Amino acid sequence: MKKNVMTFLGGKGWCIALLAAMPFASFAQKPNWQNLDLQADSTFGISTEKAYNELLKGKKSVPVIVAVLDGGVEIDHEDLKAVIWLNKKEKAGNGKDDDKNGYIDDVHGWNFLGSSKGSINHETLELTRLVRRDNAKFANADATSVKASELPAFEAYQKNKAELEKKLEEAKIGLERFSGIKNAIDAVVKKIGKTQPTRADFEAFKPTDDMETNIQRIMVNQLKNTSFEDFYKKQIEPGYDHFKQQVEYNLNLDYDPRGIVGDDPNNSKERFYGNNDVTGPDAKHGSHVAGIIGAVRTNDLGIKGVANNVIIMGVRNTPNGDERDKDVANSIRYAVDNGAKVINMSFGKSYSWDKAIVDEAVKYAVSKDVLLVHAAGNDNNNLEVESNFPDPEYLGGGKAASWITVGASAWTNDGQIKANFSNYGKTKVDVFAPGVDINSTVPGSKYEKLSGTSMAAPVVAGLAALIRSYYPKLKAVEVKDIILKSVVKVNQSVEIRTETDVKTVPFSDLCVTGGIVNAYNALKLAAEYKK
Numbered sequence: 001m002k003k004n005v006m007t008f009l010g011g012k013g014w015c016i017a018l019l020a021a022m023p024f025a026s027f028a029q030k031p032n033w034q035n036l037d038l039q040a041d042s043t044f045g046i047s048t049e050k051a052y053n054e055l056l057k058g059k060k061s062v063p064v065i066v067a068v069l070d071g072g073v074e075i076d077h078e079d080l081k082a083v084i085w086l087n088k089k090e091k092a093g094n095g096k097d098d099d100k101n102g103y104i105d106d107v108h109g110w111n112f113l114g115s116s117k118g119s120i121n122h123e124t125l126e127l128t129r130l131v132r133r134d135n136a137k138f139a140n141a142d143a144t145s146v147k148a149s150e151l152p153a154f155e156a157y158q159k160n161k162a163e164l165e166k167k168l169e170e171a172k173i174g175l176e177r178f179s180g181i182k183n184a185i186d187a188v189v190k191k192i193g194k195t196q197p198t199r200a201d202f203e204a205f206k207p208t209d210d211m212e213t214n215i216q217r218i219m220v221n222q223l224k225n226t227s228f229e230d231f232y233k234k235q236i237e238p239g240y241d242h243f244k245q246q247v248e249y250n251l252n253l254d255y256d257p258r259g260i261v262g263d264d265p266n267n268s269k270e271r272f273y274g275n276n277d278v279t280g281p282d283a284k285h286g287s288h289v290a291g292i293i294g295a296v297r298t299n300d301l302g303i304k305g306v307a308n309n310v311i312i313m314g315v316r317n318t319p320n321g322d323e324r325d326k327d328v329a330n331s332i333r334y335a336v337d338n339g340a341k342v343i344n345m346s347f348g349k350s351y352s353w354d355k356a357i358v359d360e361a362v363k364y365a366v367s368k369d370v371l372l373v374h375a376a377g378n379d380n381n382n383l384e385v386e387s388n389f390p391d392p393e394y395l396g397g398g399k400a401a402s403w404i405t406v407g408a409s410a411w412t413n414d415g416q417i418k419a420n421f422s423n424y425g426k427t428k429v430d431v432f433a434p435g436v437d438i439n440s441t442v443p444g445s446k447y448e449k450l451s452g453t454s455m456a457a458p459v460v461a462g463l464a465a466l467i468r469s470y471y472p473k474l475k476a477v478e479v480k481d482i483i484l485k486s487v488v489k490v491n492q493s494v495e496i497r498t499e500t501d502v503k504t505v506p507f508s509d510l511c512v513t514g515g516i517v518n519a520y521n522a523l524k525l526a527a528e529y530k531k
Contacts, residue, residue: 034434047520061469067335070286073314078445079302085313109278111316121281122249123321126351175243199223268357278314291441292458306462329361344461346454371476375453383425402476408435408456424510433459486522487515
């Protein structure tokens with residue numbers, strides 16, 4: 001599921017009092033902070049600019065294809081169009097499979113969520129699909145009527161159904177509360193008589209009841225460092241839309257958009273379906289990811305990607321909901337077969353329908369010397385305890401050798417460096433990378449700050465591509481080894497906050513390396529590998 005910053009969501013604990021207490025204004029971090037240097041810039045970036053200035057000047061590089069497996073990439077964005085992958089073996093628009101790879105007119109990549117009828121936008125969660133699948137068999141069953149051989153499956157169904165019902169109830173409560181907040185703010189704004197009221201307008205407002213008094217106090221507090229438009233657009237609307245999407249689509253057993261694709265969703269071996277629309281109906285997330293990796297660094301537009309000689313291949317497999325294992329597996333195979341040397345996967349889910357088919361695709365990528373980079377997830381979970389799929393551990397044993405799992409960090413060198421939403425795990429997450437308020441490309445040739453491990457993973461994917469570009473003889477497993485060995489260690493404790501508890505743990509307990517990736521250190525180490 002595509003997940004950006006979720007810190008504005010309070011779940012069942014969300015209320016107006018919480019809204020009043022939370023500082024929503026953007027922090028004053030430096031532009032391009034993810035590429036800055038801790039010593040030179042007092043910002044815990046990955047020292048990309050330092051690497052370009054001191055290590056890479058005058059050096060030759062080769063282009064590296066990076067596949068962005070996501071919800072879509074805007075291929076004509078002003079800061080991306082020069083780096084979008086072009087399948088030179090395919091003739092655009094002729095309706096033929098010129099390169100005989102099974103995908104007609106795949107000029108810039110492929111979309112496994114569509115057909116000639118259009119493309120999926122919203123989808124259910126994997127949990128919803130599992131319950132819907134098992135309802136046919138177990139809806140009217142109990143422990144006494146189920147065969148002994150089916151008892152484990154029945155118990156899993158009961159657990160999943162209870163979890164789905166719990167999530168749906170929480171989403172309904174969240175939607176009701178956000179609707180109340182949204183409607184109350186809208187009513188006060190209507191009385192003020194301005195579409196974009198200022199802090200002074202709210203201060204001058206004369207409330208007539210307790211609700212209006214609360215809204216006035218909240219807005220006066222929230223608009224100290226931001227505009228009403230930014231506050232409403234970045235906090236109120238996303239919160240309302242999130243819960244509305246959960247209730248209407250993600251957790252709705254009656255919602256199933258897969259018919260638009262025309263495949264057999266239960267046949268994981270099916271390979272050839274979809275369309276060539278790599279942008280899709282919502283390319284915000286994937287475009288943002290692509291820009292972090294490789295937005296043009298030399299055009300004086302927008303932002304600077306981590307890597308300066310990459311080619312972005314868009315492969316659409318992630319809807320606004322949970323991705324399907326079948327689509328994940330096919331996306332990995334498509335990327336590998338079409339030359340990708342790095343695959344970015346800024347998606348994840350708590351349940352897996354067919355992990356075996358994904359494992360097969362991952363093994364295939366590893367065998368073809370491809371590095372896979374995966375976001376750790378945004379639920380503030382310990383992955384030693386909670387699952388996040390896909391993962392590098394194979395069913396039956398073994399682990400993907402060229403796989404990196406990435407948590408998200410902030411720019412401050414203190415106890416707040418772990419992004420408060422980021423998943424973690426001493427043996428499950430490999431490294432951390434910048435993932436808070438990252439400015440990058442979004443549709444319409446625009447730019448926006450987003451947060452999430454979805455933003456941290458492409459920082460690492462960009463670094464991997466940078467290394468492979470300047471040191472093309474290095475293998476994927478060597479690039480992973482370089483990235484992990486060259487981190488800047490975080491020698492301090494950080495806070496882990498949950499709904500019920502706050503604990504302080506050493507940063508070294510959050511991931512395998514205990515550090516933040518660093519381009520300067522990695523490129524120096526890569527030079528030693530070359531020798």
